[in-house]
Amino acid sequence: MVKEKDHVNLSTCAKCGGRICSPVISVNDPLPPVEEAPDFCPMRLHPEEIQRAQEEYNDSAIREFARLASIQEAECYEITGEGIRNTLTRVEEIINFSKKCGYSTIGIAFCIGVREEARMFSEVLEARGFTVSSVCCKTGRVQKEDIGILPEEKIAPPQIRESMCNPIAQAEIFNREKVDLVVLLGLCVGHDSLFIKYCRAPITVLAAKDRVLAHNPLAALYASKSPYYRRISRKEELNITGKKIDISRKKVNEGEHE
Ligand code: SF4
Secondary structure, three states: OOOHHHOOOOOOHHHOOOOOOOOOOOOOOOOOOHHHOOOOOHHHHOHHHHHHHHHHOOOHHHHHHHHHHHHHHHHOEEEEOOEEEEOOOHHHHHHHHHHHOOOOEEEEEEOHHHHHHHHHHHHHHHHOOOEEEEEEOOOOOOEHHHHOOOHHHOOOOOOOOOEOOOHHHHHHHHHHHOOOEEEEEOOOOOHHHHHHHHOOOOEEEEEOOOOOOOOOOOHHHHHHHOOOHHHHHOOOOOOOOOOOOOOOOOOOOOOOOO
């Protein structure tokens, strides 16, 4: 049960059309009042957080990074006589954004399951003049048993050695090599969480792993209206299978490799 002092109303942007935060109006027209937003709007629930976030952009590097990201965003569209059109793939977007930010050394944190894609991406970046470091999830070849995995919990049969995914090592290697930007390529759910927690370089994502859907996880949502994938929307009671693990309080040692 949620304790009274911990209770926070939750934002529900996913069920809103964004009419108040992103109104389609002239720059000369005033913004609509926040009071017209739904009760669950974070602009109404958390104005102090939004104000604090705004102050973060006063840091010149953060401000410039955000500015360039918005410029890059806009460059991914063009207005044509037939309407708005997308222009750049995500690979091109990453290349162009890196150049804008003055980033010449790119790290690729990849899953061994997409090593061929990592090789191709690495070659594309190198062809475009970047220096590339790539680190596979299995680096360190730590055995799964070392973190308490039982033999029958491995992917391979129990008698076969199996290296664990090692996102902390991937992150620390990039921290040591001081890459300018890290691109995630196919890290597993949870392993990506740890990588993001430990990596000090800015991180972006080329692809999220989906073993069934050719690494296009949104296809499950698009297909959820069809009979086959309708099952992902079935109604059921939330049945939590484990106790809550809190990794948020563990501080990463910022200065270790400086
Ligand atoms: S910020 Fe407010 S107006 Fe915008 S999508 Fe969320 S709830 Fe809707």
